[in-house]
């Protein structure tokens with residue numbers, strides 16, 4: 001069993017693949033082996049989370065997830081803990097593995113109760129796993145709410161109950177997102193994408209993985225965790241030309257700050273030279289706080305040898321420069337208002353898609369609403385399946401698509417596994433941090449990194465800054481974030 005961290009490199013598998021892996025493993029092992037191993041893993045983790053627990057409440061559901069809970073109860077009872085099991089379901093309709101584990105819990109003299117204990121030190125959620133098909137309701141929903149609000153740690157077995165393991169969408173009726181409840185999840189056989197995006201990160205908390213001794217699979221992964229990027233060493237004989245030029249294009253009247261933030265991030269992330277082409281004709285000719293930035297009129301920049309970062313604070317004015325930017329930029333990051341302009345203009349969409357045919361690397365960085373506009377759907381539709389939305393954007397426009405938010409998704413149209421990023425937190429939920437990300441990706445592209453790699457690495461580093469932000473430091477703002485951009 002090991003803990004998943006932002007540095008973890010691992011494949012992710014959807015429910016269908018997990019079922020196939022489970023069937024193959026179960027067929028190769030003596031009956032009930034997998035569930036016994038799963039129950040033991042739950043018991044071990046429970047003991048390490050709450051080593052001094054007197055009472056451990058284990059809520060068990062109607063399927064094999066409940067079976068894991070019964071098995072854990074038997075294991076904890078043998079080790080001198082006091083598990084109290086509440087069960088929702090029909091004993092006579094339990095699957096065979098779960099039925100055998102229920103018997104093992106009874107044989108171990110585990111206490112079964114109708115209601116959760118009045119006092120407990122740890123709750124184990126073994127209500128629903130990957131078989132969750134509809135929102136938990138009735139007593140199941142009540143128990144989930146109780147776990148969420150009683151303030152004691154919660155350990156989810158395999159998947160937080162009611163969470164779609166493919167998409168990270170929490171079916172209504174279950175909560176699982178109370179920020180003050182410590183949450184853990186031990187997941188079996190495979191890591192599932194839904195644990196790491198949308199509601200998944202809040203619902204699962206700290207994730208542990210146990211392959212139940214099954215080892216590698218030949219199943220193709222659904223997505224992957226890419227882990228930490230390697231530090232980019234610089235040769236002594238390099239010079240500013242080695243790291244390329246970034247041209248930020250944006251900053252319509254009243255929004256110059258967004259373009260300057262992207263410029264600052266590109267600069268700190270190591271770009272050789274950074275130009276900022278402001279769309280506001282009355283903008284000041286120099287940013288005295290960052291004199292390294294070369295401020296220009298957007299229309300005066302020759303982008304043919306540059307990486308353009310287009311859209312930050314672009315307002316509606318950015319529409320007029322987009323045809324030239326899309327046609328001429330050697331490499332391109334399309335963000336914010338540039339995405340909104342493209343979403344409403346089929347000619348610009350065709351131009352965006354044509355860049356791939358011309359061998360011009362392009363990364364788009366929508367948040368869910370910008371992604372929805374590009375796809376002609378709602379932000380809710382995008383959030384309902386973030387991996388699918390990112391893949392759709394990548395294939396429709398022939399670009400690397402970075403779908404931002406908790407569990408940022410990075411997809412391209414090469415057929416390579418989509419990447420899910422595990423750095424970042426809600427400290428980033430402040431205006432301008434997206435502009436900083438666009439600038440960081442721009443710097444990586446300018447240094448000639450391949451677009452997919454550039455996007456994955458910049459997204460990882462951007463989130464990592466927030467994860468390692470000291471609580472004693474200045475508040476995280478987009479400006480301070482930009483200055484921390486590492487290279």
Ligand SMILES: NC(=O)C1=CN([C@@H]2O[C@H](COP(=O)(O)OP(=O)(O)OC[C@H]3O[C@@H](n4cnc5c(N)ncnc54)[C@H](O)[C@@H]3O)[C@@H](O)[C@H]2O)[C@@H](O)CC1
Pocket residue numbers: 022026034035038061062063064065066068095097127128129130131132133134135136137140157158159188189
């Ligand atoms: N079979 C095995 O050997 C193993 C099974 N494993 C466990 O088995 C789980 C999958 O088991 P199952 O396929 O039985 O699925 P679940 O235990 O997730 O639940 C399926 C059952 O719950 C019902 N259900 C779904 N949504 C419901 C809702 N909202 N309210 C009430 N009932 C609902 C379904 O109709 C079905 O009867 C995994 O997540 C994992 O915890 C692991 O122990 C690995 C080994």
Ligand SMILES: Nc1ncnc2c1ncn2[C@@H]1O[C@H](COP(=O)(O)OP(=O)(O)O)[C@@H](O)[C@H]1O
Pocket residue numbers: 336367404405406407408423424425426427428429430431432433434435436437
């Ligand atoms: N709760 C969160 N968890 C992780 N990352 C977040 C969270 N909220 C925001 N972010 C990140 O912060 C950035 C915000 O970008 P965006 O929405 O474009 O903001 P803006 O337009 O103000 O710059 C994205 O990189 C996003 O992934």
Ligand SMILES: [K+]
Pocket residue numbers: 065125126127128129156157158159160161
């Ligand atoms: K569960």
